Amino acid sequence: MPERQHFSEFQQGSILKTIVGYVAMLIFCIRVEYVVVVRKIFNEYLAGKSPRDIANSLEADGILTGAGKERWRSSTILKMLQNEKYIGDNLTQKTITVDTLNKVRKVNKGQEDQYYIKNSHPAIIDRETFELVSKEIMRRRMLYQEKKRIYASKYALSDFCKCGKCGSRFYRVTRYTPKKYCVWICGQRLYCKDACKCEMRILKEQQLQEYVIEALKGSGMPVEDGYSDKIVRKYIKKVVIYEEYVLVDIFD
Numbered sequence: 171m172p173e174r175q176h177f178s179e180f181q182q183g184s185i186l187k188t189i190v191g192y193v194a195m196l197i198f199c200i201r202v203e204y205v206v207v208v209r210k211i212f213n214e215y216l217a218g219k220s221p222r223d224i225a226n227s228l229e230a231d232g233i234l235t236g237a238g239k240e241r242w243r244s245s246t247i248l249k250m251l252q253n254e255k256y257i258g259d260n261l262t263q264k265t266i267t268v269d270t271l272n273k274v275r276k277v278n279k280g281q282e283d284q285y286y287i288k289n290s291h292p293a294i295i296d297r298e299t300f301e302l303v304s305k306e307i308m309r310r311r312m313l314y315q316e317k318k319r320i321y322a323s324k325y326a327l328s329d330f331c332k333c334g335k336c337g338s339r340f341y342r343v344t345r346y347t348p349k350k351y352c353v354w355i356c357g358q359r360l361y362c363k364d365a366c367k368c369e370m371r372i373l374k375e376q377q378l379q380e381y382v383i384e385a386l387k388g389s390g391m392p393v394e395d396g397y398s399d400k401i402v403r404k405y406i407k408k409v410v411i412y413e414e415y416v417l418v419d420i421f422d
């Protein structure tokens with residue numbers, strides 16, 4: 171192995187020495203004072219908190235990071251949630267030093283050998299919890315991708331508004347009498363004839379926007395600046411129009 175090393179530079183999983191047939195590695199001992207903190211992080215994530223929320227609550231409790239810093243990054247939390255070290259396993263050489271002088275490290279994409287060692291040290295998190303967290307990370311990632319895809323369309327509400335009677339999307343239509351204004355109409359009312367036509371009411375745009383703002387206000391979201399497509403995309407999961415009311419589903 172090449173020299174890559176002052177002790178301070180060692181990363182988790184660093185190989186200290188290789189001889190024919192063996193590698194010598196760092197060992198992991200539990201820092202008992204952090205067991206509760208680590209478990210809390212995993213549990214709070216499963217309970218629905220975001221990495222940012224978790225980081226904030228750790229800071230509020232005055233808990234220091236592993237390196238003794240006050241500031242917790244949400245990226246640190248997310249990395250922890252995916253780090254197999256917490257279930258007692260060890261994947262070595264996740265990152266490697268590519269520039270010793272400037273201490274630049276890169277993700278190891280196969281340039282160096284990797285070893286996955288099961289039960290290499292005592293676990294803090296059980297495997298079942300870890301697996302649930304991995305699935306939840308995946309689920310939230312897909313949700314995020316879906317929101318990003320939706321972001322591309324012109325009017326935010328056209329992606330979020332559905333008819334409570336027939337399930338069709340709502341469309342924005344401009345009317346000119348007596349003067350210009352916009353309404354939202356169920357697609358099956360707008361485009362279908364006769365038998366399949368949906369009778370769902372037509373909503374004035376301003377009225378629809380008010381429903382959204384009221385719902386966001388009720389959930390304590392920041393809506394001082396009034397309606398915008400941006401806040402819809404940020405906070406709204408869906409809006410379902412019924413004859414007597416409008417159901418606004420919000421991300422929490």
Ligand SMILES: [Zn+2]
Nearest residue numbers: 333336356368
């Ligand atoms: Zn309809």
